[in-house]
Amino acid sequence: MLDWIPDKTSSVPLYIQIKEYIRTNIENGRWTVGMKIPTQRYLAEKYGVNRSTVVTAIEELIGEGLLEGKSGSGTRVANNSWSLLSALRPPNWSVYVDNGIHYPNLSTIQKINQLEFQPHIQRLGTGEMSPSLFPSAMMKQILQTVSQQVTSLGYEEPKGSLGLRKEISRYLATKGLNVDPSSVLIVSGALQAIQLIAIGILKKGSTILHERPSYLYSLHVFQSAGMNLQGIPMDSEGLDVKMMIGERRKTNAAILYTIPSFHNPTGLTMSQKRRTDILNTCERESLPIIEDDVYGDLWFDSPAPLPLKSHDRTGQVLYLGSLSKTLSPGLRIGWLIGPETVIDRLADIKMQTDYGSSSISQRAAEEWLASGMYTIHLERIRDELKRRRDIALNALEKFFSGIARWNTPTGGYYIWLELTHSISPTVLFEQCLHHGLLINPGSIYGSYETTTIRLSYSYVEPLDLQQGIMNLSHIVKELIKQ
Numbered sequence: 001m002l003d004w005i006p007d008k009t010s011s012v013p014l015y016i017q018i019k020e021y022i023r024t025n026i027e028n029g030r031w032t033v034g035m036k037i038p039t040q041r042y043l044a045e046k047y048g049v050n051r052s053t054v055v056t057a058i059e060e061l062i063g064e065g066l067l068e069g070k071s072g073s074g075t076r077v078a079n080n081s082w083s084l085l086s087a088l089r090p091p092n093w094s095v096y097v098d099n100g101i102h103y104p105n106l107s108t109i110q111k112i113n114q115l116e117f118q119p120h121i122q123r124l125g126t127g128e129m130s131p132s133l134f135p136s137a138m139m140k141q142i143l144q145t146v147s148q149q150v151t152s153l154g155y156e157e158p159k160g161s162l163g164l165r166k167e168i169s170r171y172l173a174t175k176g177l178n179v180d181p182s183s184v185l186i187v188s189g190a191l192q193a194i195q196l197i198a199i200g201i202l203k204k205g206s207t208i209l210h211e212r213p214s215y216l217y218s219l220h221v222f223q224s225a226g227m228n229l230q231g232i233p234m235d236s237e238g239l240d241v242k243m244m245i246g247e248r249r250k251t252n253a254a255i256l257y258t259i260p261s262f263h264n265p266t267g268l269t270m271s272q273k274r275r276t277d278i279l280n281t282c283e284r285e286s287l288p289i290i291e292d293d294v295y296g297d298l299w300f301d302s303p304a305p306l307p308l309k310s311h312d313r314t315g316q317v318l319y320l321g322s323l324s325k326t327l328s329p330g331l332r333i334g335w336l337i338g339p340e341t342v343i344d345r346l347a348d349i350k351m352q353t354d355y356g357s358s359s360i361s362q363r364a365a366e367e368w369l370a371s372g373m374y375t376i377h378l379e380r381i382r383d384e385l386k387r388r389r390d391i392a393l394n395a396l397e398k399f400f401s402g403i404a405r406w407n408t409p410t411g412g413y414y415i416w417l418e419l420t421h422s423i424s425p426t427v428l429f430e431q432c433l434h435h436g437l438l439i440n441p442g443s444i445y446g447s448y449e450t451t452t453i454r455l456s457y458s459y460v461e462p463l464d465l466q467q468g469i470m471n472l473s474h475i476v477k478e479l480i481k482q
Contacts, residue, residue: 005047013095014049019057026066026080035077037067103220108429108444115438122468125440126459127264127413128329133384133458135327135377139364142373146363153359158347160186160335161362167369168321168335175296176310177319177337185336185343187350188357189329190294190320191221193336196346197255197290197318198225206254209247211239213445213452215264215292216257227254231446234263238270241277248285255288261304262295262412265445265454269410272305279308282316294322294334297378299411300386315339323365325413326378332358333365385413385458388465392457395466399473403480406455413458416442419451421480428453431475437468 006017025031037043040058044051058075061067068078105113116123159165165181172179187193202208204226210216212231222229230247232239238260247253258278260270270278282289291308309319315338322334336346350356368374392415396406405418425441432439442452453472460468 006049008048014047015053015056015060018043018047018049018054019060022057022061023066026077029080031077033077033080036074037077039074102224105220106218106444108426108441109218111429111433112438112440112444115433121433121436121438122464122471123438123456123459124465124468124472125438125454125456127325127456128459129325129381130459130461132461133381135373135380138373138377139328142364142367142371145371146360146367150360150363156186156356156359156362158351158356159184159343160357161359161366164333164362164366164369165335167366171369171374172321172337176306179337183337183340183343185338185347185350186357186362187334187336188332188354189324190292190322190334190336191219192350193318193320193334193346194219194257194290194292195221196336196349198222198227200346200349201342202227202254207247207251208255208257209244209251209253209287210257211259211263211266213265213442213449214257215259215445217446218444234266234268236268238268238274239278241274241281244278245281245285248287253287255290256282257290257292258308259292259295260308261293262298262409262414264295264412265414265440265442266416267407267409267412267414268416269304275305275308276311279311279317283314287316289317290320291317292320294320294325295412296321297326298382298385298413300382300389301410304411309337318342323368326381327368327374331361331365333361382411385411388457388462389415391462391465392455392469395469399470400476403473403476413456415455415457417453417455419453419476422451423476423479425450428475428479431479432472435471435475437471437475439472 004021006014008014010017022031022037031037038046040051040054043054047054058067058069062069065079066077067075069075104110112125115121116126159182162181164186165184168184169179169181187196198221202225205228207228207230208216208222209230209232211234214231216222216229228251230251230253232244232247234240239258244256260275262269289308293307296304296307307319309317319337320334323331324334336343389409393408396404396415396417400406400417403420405420406415409415425443429439429441440454440456442449442454445454457465
């Protein structure tokens with residue numbers, strides 16, 4: 001009865017073949033109730049499969065009541081009743097989940113995503129503006145205006161509302177970008193633009209260059225599309241151009257992803273000289289660029305240098321912008337700027353995936369830009385974010401001197417905290433949770449980042465921000481002693 005072996009060329013998973021073979025033995029009376037079946041190790045060797053494959057088959061039969069496993073006495077046939085043998089069996093959804101092509105989030109990120117909605121936790125890492133900074137009165141006015149204008153909410157054209165694309169073009173002109181509305185694609189946040197690029201214009205197996213550390217590492221968009229990530233070290237001015245050239249030639253990289261202004265997670269801003277060097281180098285190397293500028297409007301004392309796209313002479317820069325960091329993530333409105341051939345291709349793919357971003361959100365975004373309220377709102381939140389940054393810096397000076405180093409961001413949301421002692425990121429994360437603090441350890445932006453933390457001053461209220469940084473310092477000091 002054990003001379004059967006599974007068919008490894010079959011499309012049916014091996015564990016299901018083994019499961020059905022055991023079921024047949026029970027049904028035919030070969031394996032009777034109470035009989036001890038062969039060991040998992042023996043079956044694995046006999047069938048020429050991994051032991052885990054046999055374990056999966058047996059566990060499912062135990063779950064169905066046909067087998068039972070008792071500690072120390074092996075696995076025995078528990079039932080051969082026709083009701084169990086003939087019952088309709090549900091699909092094993094765990095197998096389907098495991099076989100999905102999109103990688104799951106890192107376990108720490110999954111925890112962060114779940115815990116951010118717990119009411120009594122201090123969110124020191126959240127990349128979002130505080131609800132208290134939401135412009136409620138302005139938004140009500142915008143929505144009232146839009147509601148009076150709306151006669152229908154049908155699908156928009158593939159690239160998005162023409163009215164919104166025109167307003168984006170006008171707005172980007174203030175940042176040195178000369179953009180025709182036909183070169184604008186409206187997306188549901190910059191993340192969707194990254195997804196469209198990954199599946200729409202890059203080949204499987206391509207290498208993506210990026211700053212190290214990088215926001216990309218905490219995503220699996222490119223990896224799930226079968227691509228590789230290659231980090232480039234940074235200094236105080238931005239990513240290392242010589243290293244970029246070397247990696248480009250070594251890996252034949254397909255594209256560079258960069259966040260030049262108020263970088264996520266480090267908060268650094270690329271100098272004008274480095275931007276020029278990168279753009280000129282990428283032109284010579286024929287290396288396209290994805291420029292992520294979602295934080296670019298959030299400067300404090302003076303604007304960041306003009307975007308790379310403003311000096312793009314060859315159409316090699318794909319430029320990403322969004323209202324998620326400056327106005328509201330709930331609007332789900334962003335934009336992708338690039339050559340028309342690229343925009344047309346990605347617009348077609350977007351139509352296949354969601355048939356266009358929300359019509360009402362596009363109308364609201366257009367009104368924000370056309371009315372001038374967006375500019376007024378930006379002035380307010382820049383002042384408030386700067387105030388919160390200063391509170392965070394003062395707290396760091398008071399509580400982290402001697403045990404950490406940090407930068408002084410000139411805009412955006414983040415301070416990159418580098419501890420002077422090595423502490424397990426997992427232990428630090430769990431200890432912080434135990435004390436009601438939710439942090440973003442640097443390891444979610446690069447596995448080698450074992451002594452860093454991304455602190456955000458954008459979400460927590462000022463008094464809680466100072467208290468949270470003090471509590472974080474106590475936890476770090478205790479772990480250093482251990």
